[in-house]
Amino acid sequence: MKPTDAFVGPMLTDLYELTMAYGYWKTGKERDKAVFDLFFRKNPFGGEFTVFAGLEEVIRSLQAFTFTDTDIAFLREGTVKRKPELEGGFEAGLNNGFVREKDGGYEEFGFDRRGVGAWRPVRPPTGDLSIPGPMAGCDPAFFDWLRGIDCTELKVYAMPEGTIAFPRIPLIRVEGPLCIAQMQETTFLNLVNFPSLLTTNAARFRLAAGTDKGLVEFGLRRAQGPDGGISASRYAYVGGFNGTSNVEAGLLFGLPTKGTMAHSYVASFSGLDDISDPTIKSPDGTERNFVEMVLSYRSRLGYEQTHEGELAAFISYALAFKDGFLALVDTYDTLKSGLPNFICVALALIAAGYKPVGIRLDSGDLAYFSKETRKVFRKVDKQFSIDLFGALTIMASNDINESILLSLTQQGHEINVFGIGTHLVTCQAQPALGCVYKLVALNGHPRIKLSDEVEKMTIPGRKEVYRLIGTNRQPVLDLMVEAGTPPPKAGERILCRHPLNEAKRAYVVPKSVVPLHRCVWDGRQTYAFPSLDTVRQYVIDQISEMRPDHMRAINPTPYKVSVSEDLFRSIHEIWMHEAPITEIG
């Protein structure tokens, strides 16, 4: 199966992966047996957990890892800039692209200082317009080798998609020929960083809103590009959202899609004359004049001062979606116009045999407006001796973030569904997760990256990871051990050490032990892609099993990440061996 995003392939990478590949190949090291760990160093959003996501696309990228002739040609020979324009061009009557031939030379389209487009002479395409191949000058045999490689010799181990993860624990471990394993770095990081960040963000919004609220992702327009939007919709669902406004994501992933109307819709109606056909047909087949029904409620309720264009907009929408009437009520004035107009139309719908859905608030004090709305709804129920309005949906949107959700919960509110855009999809509170991809072993020997910053050091060696589970099925800590050593056993006392701080040690007697890594690729896919619903449920289940103090929004307790006694000794030996002793003075 192909990657979901058409850009994913071996060229979606940093150039240095290819220059390093050439270096390895040239030195004859390209088939050295390498182990790389993909991990992050710090949980995002000031929290103490991260949800690992993106694995399915990582596996799809492995399947798509072959260089095409076009790729190779670009690397060797470069390209001519904006070639499609040079070749294709516009229809007659317009100029034929951004560069055209003129009197044996070339002209380029550009803007003068007044911002007016104009043609000006440029040097011919062979000069100005071509860029050299990024790998020009490399041995031709290298390109033959590059053209032939794929991922059949790699083994990839990973946590299942949706696993709650912690700093320094490898999310993915890649084993295989140095060169090919190295070349996965940028692609893997790109495919894991944002999905994991977004899923974590969505899970945090879910924790803040509570399990009884609806959460709909509304962020496509503010997302970081088309794919940023598609990914956001997908992983918001995995993190616990109920649906999205994004139609393409609905189509691609089978997500529930939601949506009603924008302010433009309301503003496009001037008055009741805009309603071309006022007839409504009830489920029993009778036909009535819906506008008259609405106006009768309007006069009975004394709501004649509301905006008539808005009323017309609501009527037209109710006629189009008789069982899906949800009105945006803040175009002119929420309490003076939007809400009364909604009530008149909703009452008429009920009288015609349908059930309205509710309202959406998109500005102002959401807690206050929602409480006022609920009060008015209950009054209407009482006045008309019905029991319908009190339970209508109150939806709220408008720049909602995690803090606002927490504050709303604290204040009390009557909102049933939140529409959340910008802060969710761009992860505004922290728009990047810092996963890294580090060489940890080569030809059976542990490798290390030291650093002037101790936090940037890696934990060397090929490692297995276990989650130790205590009472109530609560995870107690994650333990890394050297691969090949016996795994920790349930019921046995295990010494767990902080990887860096030698004073921090704990004995744990786990009730059960969960191996976190499994083989997801051994030259071909060995991991059945679970459905998004399965992953979503897995996330929800794990969150409910974690100790709440690890998961809270403010000052959460760090979850312990530890290493075995053997691994601790091995790490510190390597550090001592590799790090130079600084001479001062």
Next chain:
Amino acid sequence: MKPTDAFVGPMLTDLYELTMAYGYWKTGKERDKAVFDLFFRKNPFGGEFTVFAGLEEVIRSLQAFTFTDTDIAFLREGTVKRKPELEGGFEAGLNNGFVREKDGGYEEFGFDRRGVGAWRPVRPPTGDLSIPGPMAGCDPAFFDWLRGIDCTELKVYAMPEGTIAFPRIPLIRVEGPLCIAQMQETTFLNLVNFPSLLTTNAARFRLAAGTDKGLVEFGLRRAQGPDGGISASRYAYVGGFNGTSNVEAGLLFGLPTKGTMAHSYVASFSGLDDISDPTIKSPDGTERNFVEMVLSYRSRLGYEQTHEGELAAFISYALAFKDGFLALVDTYDTLKSGLPNFICVALALIAAGYKPVGIRLDSGDLAYFSKETRKVFRKVDKQFSIDLFGALTIMASNDINESILLSLTQQGHEINVFGIGTHLVTCQAQPALGCVYKLVALNGHPRIKLSDEVEKMTIPGRKEVYRLIGTNRQPVLDLMVEAGTPPPKAGERILCRHPLNEAKRAYVVPKSVVPLHRCVWDGRQTYAFPSLDTVRQYVIDQISEMRPDHMRAINPTPYKVSVSEDLFRSIHEIWMHEAPITEIG
């Protein structure tokens, strides 16, 4: 020409665009003559300017705006979740997807609480696995209409790509049938918001770094998805960067690509035995043992305590890229190991007839290390009576943002090139631009969106926009006038009013007047896509012409956005007419 991102099309939209379309269509308003403005309300990053970008992709999206049969089928009938898995499945030996038939029922693949994958019974696909069409129940004739529409009846006016823009001034104005113009909203916003934000961010980095520094975009791994990375590379270049590490972006857009080595490369070498062939061939054809040459410099300089694996890595890289040797020097210890190792290899390269490029710093105090490095380089020049090291490139990366650039400039540093990732590509300082798309006129009448928040009000009516230019070609202010009224003229005194605050007025006598909007689409493309280099130069030129106090990073002066006297009166009349008078008490 197709959109660059394959996801772009009429389905990359919020569902409410389609439900509104149905409402319009049902009411017979779908062909009302609408005018929509796309604009933002606040400049990003605490600044006072924004660079408009994304226009080319907007125009490409207009060309791609037709619904396919698959789209229509999804909207009407929904879909079966994860269809590819149900149809395709894996190769033999593995289960054939996430759902399989079993004993007349179905099983789904999922994880138990220990994180172990297992099959469990699910209801058949017709129950659990299908989702209903988001537009199920709509009139079948609507879908026929939807299948037939395109953008040939639209007119689109816009500022040229790369124009410096300000709040409330429409970047794009769309005119045409209400329904089709409305349906462009989400797509246009998605295609303008991130490119404009990113280009602005890049331009700010360029202002902070100064024009004499190299800026390379390194952000693919931290970008918000594959397309987030591709867009970031493209628009960073437009905003004034010199190149990218992103190979795919290099291929797609003809961008200069840059890159050398990661820590993994350095860490993968244990010692000089890793060098399979130590021979270097000089330009004159002579062959020598390069390792011996390096070791001779090493002993001459007393650098024997450096990390030998790192030295081997540098030697191998220099042998692979004899004219492109740039070494990452902080894997073990920048000043004690990385820099001395680089110097030995660089001296040997010079002796063999080649020219090394320089070093990259990726951790620690970049200003200090760069100054120390430059000092050592100058010492080497002196010691060997050459004039080469002093001018070598010092590149720096490591979580650089705009403030760090400003601070480095203030401290003084010796860095020539900055590699910038996360903060640039995710726009960490503010990851979303708040462009909106508002109906401003219908059938020749101005329309307005009022709001409980005065900042959310729109400026109604079909408007033309002019930039008034003063002495030294400096823009003085932008002026909106009602379309169809005479444009302001150079040399004439013009009363310019603040759109909201009636006390704020100014007379301006412009030296010249630049109309900012031009027709870019009148049923087909009428705007020649300029090359990225042309747009980039246009951005650079404009920035150099702006008054510096508008452009500075800290407390910049707002640029004036104004309306004509006529437009001011018209706006305020409409506001008075549409806004209800609140009753208090």
